[in-house]
Amino acid sequence: MPPEAPLLYEDVATHVASLIERGALRAGDRLPSVRRFARERDVSVATVLAAYRQLENRELIETRPKSGHFVRARAQLAPALRRPKPIAPAPAKVTVSDGVATLVASMRDSSVVPLGAAHLHPELYPIRAINRLLAGIVRDTATAGAAYEVSPGLLTLRRQLARRSLMWGMSLGEDDFVITSGAMEAMHLALRVTLRPGDSVAVSSPTYFGILHLIEDMGLRAVEIPSHPDRGMDIDALQLALRRTKIRGVVAIPNFDNPSGALMPYESRVRLAGLLERHDIPLIEDDIYGDLAWDNSRPSPIKALDRAGRVLLCGSTSKTIAAGYRVGWIVPGRYAERVERLKFSQSVATSTLEQMAIAEYLSSGAYDRHLRTLRSKLATQVRAFREAIAASFPAGTSVSNPSGGFLLWVELPSSIDALQLQAEAGRRGIAIAPGPIFAAGNRYKSCIRINCGFPWSPAISNAVRTLGELATRLAKNGGSHG
């Protein structure tokens, strides 16, 4: 099976989206019928259907019963984000702002409306089912959990993950995995085995603050590559940076990027994989949102294009099964031996019982059923957030338009200071993630990330309205501290 097969429909969707973006297709235009498109482009009907479904989820096209597919009028109040300004690709020492501390503290306070950290409402997880499995495990084996389940981790769990890798467009073996305490331990191990202090590493800008903090703590230098809200890391900019600077590795979140929500198009993935090969550098790939494509079309990781073991794929069950279980993994490719050993030295093992429960859950077949429900709920939730933001935020606000995950990236009018908005929202019991924590330099001062991981409710509706009012006031005051 050629590695590109599972991603073909994304390519088609990207192609159509770019036609819309460039104005070649306009609001109201009718798209070719699925059959005609399939015939003309020599792809399967299923591929075109999947592509159209994705475009629909991205609100670029709409289906009119008995008439076909049409280009939608863009949501006026919540336009998609503009293409980002280029960033000079110079390595920068990283200092993550104190906005992070406020954000993390908010996770411990259940009275706060949780629009800050990227986490899900407990009821969205299959937590009852998995807790029942856990209780069954300790009932059946009284001494379960006593012993270390040392690196590389529980065999039955690695076996289940290997099976699932088929759905990721790969065919990994149980020995390709090392179990970790969540994806962040995996990312940290990946950074540690591939880079040395002083090395430059290319990261998307904006990107998840936890990655920036690890880069800072390890004494690495971040080369920030602009990230497009629809397409993710700008591969032209990466290529340029690789030519200009000695870059030793790349970190990316190609599937529903945090914070932008972008799904990197297939063409960019192929180019990125080629660049890794040409420059002989590793990619540290964070795939924690990969299972959360709203249209049920699981995008492959870039790892699927990796022939030489240069990609270290990091995943987790924290965004899909249970955050508190702390079960993640890494597929470290050519760095396997060092990762396995470093995992042992850094934390010896991941919790035994949780590994057992997740393995049983994955083998039960319930996971795929759960995913379908979860994806549909998240799509609905994020849509509700988007509409509410469009209704209550000041003019000039633009919002990302993801097709998976549960995060929105919001660009506010430039007179608004996101850190000030975070502080004022915090006083009203609302957590948000301010833009500046997602960059090494002093960027995204007027951006915020909104967590849509909690079901839409009156409390959340009120919170979004309050945020809109605060933002409107700050916009009028020109961001002055009044």
Add this chain to the structure above:
Amino acid sequence: MPPEAPLLYEDVATHVASLIERGALRAGDRLPSVRRFARERDVSVATVLAAYRQLENRELIETRPKSGHFVRARAQLAPALRRPKPIAPAPAKVTVSDGVATLVASMRDSSVVPLGAAHLHPELYPIRAINRLLAGIVRDTATAGAAYEVSPGLLTLRRQLARRSLMWGMSLGEDDFVITSGAMEAMHLALRVTLRPGDSVAVSSPTYFGILHLIEDMGLRAVEIPSHPDRGMDIDALQLALRRTKIRGVVAIPNFDNPSGALMPYESRVRLAGLLERHDIPLIEDDIYGDLAWDNSRPSPIKALDRAGRVLLCGSTSKTIAAGYRVGWIVPGRYAERVERLKFSQSVATSTLEQMAIAEYLSSGAYDRHLRTLRSKLATQVRAFREAIAASFPAGTSVSNPSGGFLLWVELPSSIDALQLQAEAGRRGIAIAPGPIFAAGNRYKSCIRINCGFPWSPAISNAVRTLGELATRLAKNGGSHG
């Protein structure tokens, strides 16, 4: 309460032990009566009793009914270890040998006789009780475990640990703790926040190979300080090294050191604390064996002497409650903010359910009852191992004589190559830990560490005998590869 109070009896024991060591007290000599000793030295009767009990556990003295306490004839076949040769205190780049990989692999094979890694038999843990608590937690709160329990970790657990700190000779508060995934994550965080690549750090020699691997991986330089099997790190040597070299931190395991089993005397602790103060450097203190004093007298960590927050105390429940639960902690002192934040970035959180179960277990009061049983079992087990080693190992073998924990450090005749012994034992299904993995330089070639964490059994008895035969053969062959 002066910090030295809980340790006074150790000081007395050390004093008497040194009299025996120097020959001032000889085999068969009668010690002063407890009352007379107490009166003359101006200490309490309880202190003298505790000191005599410790000396008894160390097999230095014996109680004869109705006669009093007498200096014992040293066990002839298993003499205590010799004072170590001095090590030139030059910073060394660390490379941990591949003996570690063999050792870790042996932990995953239940058919291997587990004398290698430092782990306990599952039945020695209160695993049934704690698994019942865990099952009760998920029964009572169906969504427990869904959410992250972010850094610094579960409040109720930190509260229980704060209460227990009274028994460690301290009075810590719940905010002094950050929960970690075992003590090794704690140690790693401690190294990361106190030291930078290229820094020199003083470590005991021999010391736990996991610490050496972290030092190697972080690009630190190890200054090896000889460790005495009875007294732990040689403080004279440390003082000298601090004068000669720019040392940025110290790592120590003062309570039942791994691998030597040494309990650092109170006098050395006071001197070490003074050196930290004078040189303004941190101590990374591993206290995972602290609860395992066979005479039930819990030695205080050096942290109890720390006034300025320079000591980062690392602990865990892996050697006492359940290894597979992965619950540990750090008391990071003045480094609290950085530790808390780095823990978040490196692994976000420790497993929620395990934190809840351990908190409930500690609050139940069952832990102290369990500890008394466990300590007595370990004392019996280690004694059985010691006697069996004495009976079957070649002449010239010496064995450590710990008073807590479950590890023995064995010095074989110098013609024996421990790595060769490991390989031959491995072929016979017996794991051991070879000496060279416990040092940065090429040291301890003829030493091995024996795990006594599994109850004495015919299989273990056979394994020790086989080891003795293998060692005897290797000794005769002069270590040749035949």
